[in-house]
Amino acid sequence: MNRNKFIKITGLTLAGLSILPHFSYTSLQPEFTRDQLIGKDESDIVGDSYTTKMHRDAAIAFQKMKLEAAKVNIDIELVSAYRSFQRQKEIFEAKYKKYTGQGLAPIDAIKKIIEYSTMPGTSRHHWGTDIDIIDGNAKPRPKNVLQPELFHGEGPFCKIKDWLTENANSFGFYEVYTNDANRKGFKYEPWHFSYAPVSKPMLIEYKKLDVKKILQQEKILGSEHFTDAFIAQYRKENILDINAELL
Numbered sequence: 001m002n003r004n005k006f007i008k009i010t011g012l013t014l015a016g017l018s019i020l021p022h023f024s025y026t027s028l029q030p031e032f033t034r035d036q037l038i039g040k041d042e043s044d045i046v047g048d049s050y051t052t053k054m055h056r057d058a059a060i061a062f063q064k065m066k067l068e069a070a071k072v073n074i075d076i077e078l079v080s081a082y083r084s085f086q087r088q089k090e091i092f093e094a095k096y097k098k099y100t101g102q103g104l105a106p107i108d109a110i111k112k113i114i115e116y117s118t119m120p121g122t123s124r125h126h127w128g129t130d131i132d133i134i135d136g137n138a139k140p141r142p143k144n145v146l147q148p149e150l151f152h153g154e155g156p157f158c159k160i161k162d163w164l165t166e167n168a169n170s171f172g173f174y175e176v177y178t179n180d181a182n183r184k185g186f187k188y189e190p191w192h193f194s195y196a197p198v199s200k201p202m203l204i205e206y207k208k209l210d211v212k213k214i215l216q217q218e219k220i221l222g223s224e225h226f227t228d229a230f231i232a233q234y235r236k237e238n239i240l241d242i243n244a245e246l247l
């Protein structure tokens with residue numbers, strides 16, 4: 001082989017390798033580590049701030065969606081995207097200390113926390129595929145932006161809600177906690193969307209993990225009070241009772 005031909009082939013091989021990580025999430029067998037699934041490995045996460053960190057594939061799709069929405073004067077603004085295990089642990093444990101300090105029994109404190117927050121290691125925000133979004137152009141801007149009623153009736157986020165209903169799926173984003181009276185687990189969240197091409201294979205892998213073991217291995221405050229029955233119900237309702245398009 002002459003030198004020119006060798007350089008050409010090497011170049012092609014490198015080009016092939018550089019697209020492999022992308023394919024591994026879509027057409028090839030997906031591979032995610034335990035640490036990626038619980039927010040302890042940021043190797044596929046891009047972005048530099050709390051509100052913009054995202055899985056690299058989700059970030060590309062998000063930018064495309066944002067540009068499209070801008071054409072009709074909607075500014076898709078991230079309220080929250082990737083969240084690390086450590087951050088979720090801090091949120092959970094602060095609430096656990098507060099509620100048990102007020103006299104609640106440990107298991108009741110945990111049940112109260114999971115009305116609005118996930119247990120560390122179980123948040124879809126750990127994957128970098130899930131985002132909480134509002135319209136930055138909405139006026140007047142509410143103080144507390146993540147309230148379902150703001151997305152309905154005469155609410156300031158009706159415009160973005162209608163636009164997302166019409167367009168989000170074509171960019172790969174799906175609502176997770178839908179407005180379905182029969183759904184259990186987390187309440188309706190019209191602001192929470194998930195990038196399905198990555199989050200669907202991630203959920204398949206996540207289902208293989210032993211959630212109780214992880215919570216105990218990671219020494220989460222209060223984790224000695226998790227019973228098998230409690231974890232089984234949490235898995236069934238909070239993790240799996242979501243938009244069927246994401247299962």
Ligand SMILES: [Zn+2]
Nearest residue numbers: 125131132192
């Ligand atoms: Zn969310």
